[in-house]
Amino acid sequence: MNLLALKNKNRQEVAELLSVKERNLLAERFVSLGLPSKKSEEYRYFDVEKLLDKEYKTLNYVPKTPKVSEKIEIVDGVVVAAPQGMRVYYESCQQIDMIHFDPIYYLGHLLSPQTIKIELDGDVEVEIEHKYTQSDTLINYRIVLYNQANRHATVYENFISEDIKDTLVLYGYDMHIAQDSTLRVVKMQNMQNNHYAMIASHKVNVAKNANAILKSFDLGGDHALQLLKVELAERAHVDAGHLLYLNTNSKRGTVSQIVHVGEHSTSKQEAKNILDGEARGIFDALIRVEHSAKFTKAEQNSKAILLHDKAYMASKPQLEIYIDELEASHGATTGQLDGKQLFYLQSRGISYVEARKMLVIAFANTLIEEVKDTRQQERIKATFEKVFYKNA
Amino acid sequence: MSSIMKIENLQAKIGDKQILKGLNLELEPGKVHAIMGPNGAGKSTLSKALVGHYDIEVLGGDILYKGKSIVEMEAEERALEGIFLSFQHPVEIPGVNNAYFLRTALNAKRKHEGKEELNAAEFLRLMRDHLEMLGMKSDMISRSLNEGFSGGEKKRNEILQMLILEPEVIILDEIDSGLDIDALRAVSEGINKMKDGKRTFLVITHYSRILDYIEPDYIHVLKDGRIIKTAGPELVPYLEEHGYDGIEEE
Numbered sequence: 077m078n079l080l081a082l083k084n085k086n087r088q089e090v091a092e093l094l095s096v097k098e099r100n101l102l103a104e105r106f107v108s109l110g111l112p113s114k115k116s117e118e119y120r121y122f123d124v125e126k127l128l129d130k131e132y133k134t135l136n137y138v139p140k141t142p143k144v145s146e147k148i149e150i151v152d153g154v155v156v157a158a159p160q161g162m163r164v165y166y167e168s169c170q171q172i173d174m175i176h177f178d179p180i181y182y183l184g185h186l187l188s189p190q191t192i193k194i195e196l197d198g199d200v201e202v203e204i205e206h207k208y209t210q211s212d213t214l215i216n217y218r219i220v221l222y223n224q225a226n227r228h229a230t231v232y233e234n235f236i237s238e239d240i241k242d243t244l245v246l247y248g249y250d251m252h253i254a255q256d257s258t259l260r261v262v263k264m265q266n267m268q269n270n271h272y273a274m275i276a277s278h279k280v281n282v283a284k285n286a287n288a289i290l291k292s293f294d295l296g297g298d299h300a301l302q303l304l305k306v307e308l309a310e311r312a313h314v315d316a317g318h319l320l321y322l323n324t325n326s327k328r329g330t331v332s333q334i335v336h337v338g339e340h341s342t343s344k345q346e347a348k349n350i351l352d353g354e355a356r357g358i359f360d361a362l363i364r365v366e367h368s369a370k371f372t373k374a375e376q377n378s379k380a381i382l383l384h385d386k387a388y389m390a391s392k393p394q395l396e397i398y399i400d401e402l403e404a405s406h407g408a409t410t411g412q413l414d415g416k417q418l419f420y421l422q423s424r425g426i427s428y429v430e431a432r433k434m435l436v437i438a439f440a441n442t443l444i445e446e447v448k449d450t451r452q453q454e455r456i457k458a459t460f461e462k463v464f465y466k467n468a
Numbered sequence: 469m470s471s472i473m474k475i476e477n478l479q480a481k482i483g484d485k486q487i488l489k490g491l492n493l494e495l496e497p498g499k500v501h502a503i504m505g506p507n508g509a510g511k512s513t514l515s516k517a518l519v520g521h522y523d524i525e526v527l528g529g530d531i532l533y534k535g536k537s538i539v540e541m542e543a544e545e546r547a548l549e550g551i552f553l554s555f556q557h558p559v560e561i562p563g564v565n566n567a568y569f570l571r572t573a574l575n576a577k578r579k580h581e582g583k584e585e586l587n588a589a590e591f592l593r594l595m596r597d598h599l600e601m602l603g604m605k606s607d608m609i610s611r612s613l614n615e616g617f618s619g620g621e622k623k624r625n626e627i628l629q630m631l632i633l634e635p636e637v638i639i640l641d642e643i644d645s646g647l648d649i650d651a652l653r654a655v656s657e658g659i660n661k662m663k664d665g666k667r668t669f670l671v672i673t674h675y676s677r678i679l680d681y682i683e684p685d686y687i688h689v690l691k692d693g694r695i696i697k698t699a700g701p702e703l704v705p706y707l708e709e710h711g712y713d714g715i716e717e718e
Contacts, residue, residue: 423547423555426576438563
């Protein structure tokens with residue numbers, strides 16, 4: 077399959093090319109947004125056409141009976157293992173956002189009529205491991221995630237791949253965070269050697285009085301973009317943190333929309349970007365405050381450190397506000413390591429190279445240390461240091 | 469006098485402005501030298517020049533440390549050789565753990581001296597006594613370096629570093645600024661602990677208050693980028709009474 081064949085096609089043609097039936101509304105949304113290109117605002121800094129214009133093998137997604145494991149294991153888009161008693165099954169997605177900004181969100185749904193549904197019961201903590209084993213393949217799957225009201229659940233998400241090449245992964249979540257609950261999602265993705273590229277398109281609904289804590293740690297190289305839409309009901313809160321450490325000539329980052337719909341909803345979004353080599357980091361983030369969202373509090377910040385003169389950061393924090401009764405702030409800075417801090421460390425006998433490493437790790441640590449679980453925190457820290465030291 | 473540090477006709481600028489204009493100074497080993505002078509005289513520029521700060525461009529002259537020129541040396545090399553500056557305004561470094569920083573610095577020095585590096589437990593034992601003496605809470609070493617520290621805590625942390633690193637030439641740049649009486653007493657106690665007749669101190673100050681706690685052997689008056697007078701501690705009350713205007717170049 078070559079996804080570029082979907083360019084400038086009408087609804088029927090798209091349905092035929094993707095062999096989908098009775099999904100007219102989704103196909104219509106996809107057609108109206110259009111296949112992403114370098115002219116699309118959300119994909120402006122990401123070479124999406126290069127990824128789409130390629131002949132990929134496709135897979136048959138045959139559900140299997142998952143074996144019992146401590147974690148949920150998804151191999152090439154199919155669940156192969158899950159913890160005992162956890163409800164993980166296939167179902168068509170019942171609640172698709174019909175005003176999502178991302179065409180790949182709709183393409184993902186069109187390609188995945190059956191989604192992986194995960195129901196988190198109680199104060200559960202679960203790891204989801206995504207594994208990719210096929211080269212030159214389009215792997216597409218979507219996950220629908222529910223938690224329970226009044227409960228606090230945590231998901232740790234990791235990605236591994238075999239020695240593959242040139243695969244494109246399209247995946248994403250539709251998360252439904254129940255009233256008065258907290259869902260914490262910690263994603264760590266270390267990519268290297270062009271094994272695969274990824275476009276992850278998510279939708280997160282945060283119900284009344286609920287908390288969404290979304291932390292992503294994107295490390296290494298290659299090409300990946302996460303597109304995130306979060307919708308906040310009354311007194312709902314989202315705390316989103318994104319750490320990006322890129323080397324070589326990679327292009328990765330976050331495109332997001334946080335939409336305040338309910339009164340007294342609050343959001344905090346912080347991005348820390350460390351760019352080396354000829355890497356390009358992306359933080360294109362919009363906070364929209366609807367008419368209905370009086371007394372909103374919104375805070376957004378992006379900081380980038382460029383370690384190489386060819387590294388590039390595309391930071392685009394934006395506010396779109398339709399009311400007066402709110403508190404909102406946003407900002408972005410891009411620069412090099414602080415000369416005063418470097419000198420202070422050197423003045424105590426620490427070499428320039430070591431001082432530079434200490435400052436970069438310190439910059440990243442302030443986000444990593446927000447991961448409450450010490451074991452997970454140490455794991456992220458160790459992976460970051462391994463990737464960074466290898467390149468530093 | 470056989471000096472540990474000899475500054476010869478030092479000329480230096482920051483940006484386009486020449487601040488030091490032929491400064492001469494010799495530091496006698498084991499003694500306390502105080503540099504006093506009005507605002508803008510070049511006191512902080514001198515301290516920066518001695519430790520190789522990136523702001524400073526040396527235009528001429530030399531700085532000899534143990535008979536060897538250090539003008540071309542990097543800041544970390546000077547530190548490893550035993551020169552320490554206690555900063556007037558220590559920077560905050562979020563995310564760098566104070567204890568980790570200190571152990572890295574100490575182990576860099578030990579490695580430079582051909583000694584074995586200390587592990588975390590050995591290091592913590594070493595720190596414990598110093599913390600108590602300086603009246604520092606033990607949680608200060610697990611916090612980020614200087615982040616959220618009060619002015620007094622920052623200065624105590626500078627002295628803690630000095631005690632751990634055991635330098636030979638210690639430059640104290642306005643160590644008393646922003647300190648209350650208790651903090652000043654604790655900081656002075658830390659400094660006096662290091663006065664063992666071998667280490668040399670260069671105390672840079674506006675006011676004589678710190679000299680009530682750290683007794684100087686020599687007073688040098690710095691004015692317009694040059695040392696214009698050197699005398700014993702008896703000069704302090706004179707400066708208190710008459711200020712710097714009445715001092716003529718020797």
